[in-house]
Amino acid sequence: MIRRICPICDQTMPFPHYCTTCRSLVKNPWVRDVTYYLNERHPEAEQDCMFHGKLEEEPEHVPDLIRKITESGRSGEWREIFSMPQSAKGSAQKTPGKTTSAREPFASETKSGKTARPEFFRVLAILVVIAFGFELLSGILDHVGDGLGNLFENHVEFDIDLGDFRGGTDEDPVMLTDEEVIAQGVPCSQMGHFDILADDVTDEIFYVLTEQGYQIIGIETESYNQVYGNGETWYETVTTYHLEIPGEDEDYQSLGVNYDTATGELHEFDIYLSDPLRAVSLTGALLELLDQYTDIYDDVNLQAILEDLRTSMNNQSSFYGDYGSVAVTQYSYPDGFSIYIGRG
Numbered sequence: 001m002i003r004r005i006c007p008i009c010d011q012t013m014p015f016p017h018y019c020t021t022c023r024s025l026v027k028n029p030w031v032r033d034v035t036y037y038l039n040e041r042h043p044e045a046e047q048d049c050m051f052h053g054k055l056e057e058e059p060e061h062v063p064d065l066i067r068k069i070t071e072s073g074r075s076g077e078w079r080e081i082f083s084m085p086q087s088a089k090g091s092a093q094k095t096p097g098k099t100t101s102a103r104e105p106f107a108s109e110t111k112s113g114k115t116a117r118p119e120f121f122r123v124l125a126i127l128v129v130i131a132f133g134f135e136l137l138s139g140i141l142d143h144v145g146d147g148l149g150n151l152f153e154n155h156v157e158f159d160i161d162l163g164d165f166r167g168g169t170d171e172d173p174v175m176l177t178d179e180e181v182i183a184q185g186v187p188c189s190q191m192g193h194f195d196i197l198a199d200d201v202t203d204e205i206f207y208v209l210t211e212q213g214y215q216i217i218g219i220e221t222e223s224y225n226q227v228y229g230n231g232e233t234w235y236e237t238v239t240t241y242h243l244e245i246p247g248e249d250e251d252y253q254s255l256g257v258n259y260d261t262a263t264g265e266l267h268e269f270d271i272y273l274s275d276p277l278r279a280v281s282l283t284g285a286l287l288e289l290l291d292q293y294t295d296i297y298d299d300v301n302l303q304a305i306l307e308d309l310r311t312s313m314n315n316q317s318s319f320y321g322d323y324g325s326v327a328v329t330q331y332s333y334p335d336g337f338s339i340y341i342g343r344g
Contacts, residue, residue, distance in 0.1 A: 005030040017141045027142065173226035173234075181225045181235045181262045188235040191258075192327075192343025194266040196293040198239070198259035201266070204292075205257065208285045209241065212278070214253070218242035223261050235261040238270075250274050251335050255282070268342035276313040279337050280306050283328070286341055290326065300326055313337055 003012055006019035007030055013019045017026055187193055209216060223237040236258055243253040256270035269286050273279040284306055291300075300323045309330055312319045318331045327344040330337060 003032045005032060017138075173228045176225040176227060176235075178223050178225065178237070178261055185262055186233075187260050187263045187265060188233040190232055190234040191236065191260070191267045193260060193263070194290065194294055194343060196266050196290070197264045198257055198266050199264060201257075201289060201293070204289050205241070205255070208282075208289060209243065209255065212282050212285060213245055214243040215246055216241050217244050225261050236267060237261045253336075268340055271339040271341075272336055273339075274336040276310070276337060279313065279339055280309050283309060283339055283341065287326070290341070294325070300324055309339070 004026075005011070006013050006022060006024065006026055007028075008024050008026070009019060009022040011019065011021040013026065013029055017029065018024075019026055019029075206216075219239065219241055221237060221239045223235075225235045227233050237260075239257045239259075241255045241257075243255060244250065245253075251274040252272070253274060254270075254272045256272075258267040258270060259265060260267060271279060271282055271286075273282065284302065287300075287302055287305065305321065305323060305326075305328055308319060308321055309328070312330050313332060316332045318329075320329045321327065322344045324344050327342050329340040329342070
């Protein structure tokens with residue numbers, strides 16, 4: 001029989017493209033053509049099988065194909081014994097070579113000795129029709145699935161009014177394009193903002209990296225603009241500077257400049273370096289840069305921040321410090337350290 005197996009949970013699928021066990025839509029299930037029941041009881045309709053039925057009383061229930069096999073060789077002698085009358089069994093068991101003479105003809109045999117097999121061909125034809133039907137249905141469902149995929153790939157343009165996006169959930173937020181967010185011109189609600197535009201400090205960032213001994217080997221920019229069901233928004237564009245120090249074999253190093261997609265206001269700096277001393281030095285330089293535009297030192301002790309960083313990285317631990325107008329988060333990893341400088 002044809003069975004479809006879910007590639008996700010390895011269970012039998014009662015429907016061609018839907019698994020009721022893990023409740024998944026499966027475009028290409030595993031198809032198995034099996035004629036056995038693995039760790040299963042066979043259906044009630046198959047009770048009169050060669051292992052459970054009353055074969056010696058009802059030999060006509062055995063398929064013609066099995067009869068032909070049992071008549072054609074020694075492997076089938078047990079079947080001939082079962083089909084004999086009780087009086088003939090003893091003699092057949094004593095003289096196996098004469099078992100065929102003691103057997104009465106089956107009902108499906110003709111006068112010429114040939115076995116008629118209309119039932120076998122009828123079953124075969126039904127199986128062919130069923131297989132063709134499954135294949136046709138699978139093709140139709142694949143065609144429908146491709147059409148739905150193309151529909152979702154061509155996204156629908158959203159209205160700018162945020163009220164239209166309240167249907168999103170925390171698990172499935174609504175994604176917006178950069179153009180839609182910029183057209184709104186409203187800063188996001190989930191991130192803090194420095195009173196400085198990221199574009200205004202681009203030249204200073206290049207200068208700081210050069211002074212710290214870094215060479216920029218690549219720059220990439222990507223954005224994430226999401227609206228949640230509770231009305232909260234997260235609009236962020238990240239420009240990542242991939243770094244190296246000429247002449248030194250260091251692990252991956254980078255500086256990320258994160259800012260609001262809608263307004264361009266700076267969210268935070270993301271540092272990832274492998275050397276703790278260089279990480280502390282670059283953090284101090286970026287805090288100095290922020291102070292030039294936002295006067296963060298009115299309530300921030302730079303040396304206290306850097307000392308907390310040194311202690312945490314020396315202990316291979318992590319910490320978060322809110323220092324008023326600025327907050328610093330640091331994580332330790334086996335191959336480096338992450339430092340986030342954001343709004344307090």
